[in-house]
Amino acid sequence: MNLNATILGQxxxxxxxxxxxxxxxxxxxxxxxxxxQKEIKESLTNAKKARDELYILEKKIHQNIIDAKQKASNILNSANKQKVSILEDARNQALEESKKIILNTQSEINIAITHARKNLHKEVVDLSISMAEKIIKKNISKDDNQELLDELVTSLSQVKN
Known part of the structure; x- marks a missing residue:
């Protein structure tokens, strides 16, 4: 075979x-x-859109978190104000109750003191009458009379104590 024919055939x-x-x-x-190429271009476009949407959503989420924190702070402040108000009301109510109890107790003490004074007065009167009866029943000398009066004074001083 010829080299030219081979090259020509090839x-x-x-x-x-x-x-x-x-x-x-x-x-x-x-x-x-x-x-x-179209698919890659569309994928890149979609990825850019998704990245932009993600950025927007992250901003919204961040803003929502800030709003939620603000609301939580407002709720806590409101709760603290209510707590202070409730405690103040309870304290005022307790003070009023204690004043009523003190007034009632003072009234009871005054009644008891008055009752004790009446009893003491009655005992003094009874002792005086008793001594007077003894003096009248006995016609006694001045010394005996003085002795009875001393006993009366001693009895009265014991009753006071």
Missing amino acids: AISFVLFVWFCMKYIWPPIILAIETR
Whole structure:
């Protein structure tokens, strides 16, 4: 075989192979590449949109957290104010109750003192009458009379104590 014929045959085969590839193989490959490029471009666009949406959502979440903290702070402040108010009311009510109890106790003490004074007065009167009866029953001398009066004073001083 001749070298020129071989090269010519190879060249024709190569041209036919290139034509066949360009006609039947190259278009589907180009189509696949273009489709893949479109998909990548769309994916990048979607990723950018998703990143932007994520950024917006993060801002909203951050704002919601700030709002929630503010609401919680307001609720705590309100609860503290209510606590102080309730404690103040309870303290005032307790003071009023203690004043009533003190007044009732003082009234009872005054009644007891009055009752004790009446009893003491009655005992003094009874002792005086008793001594007077003894003095009248006995006609006694001045010394005896003085002795009875001393006993009366002693009895009265014992009753006071």
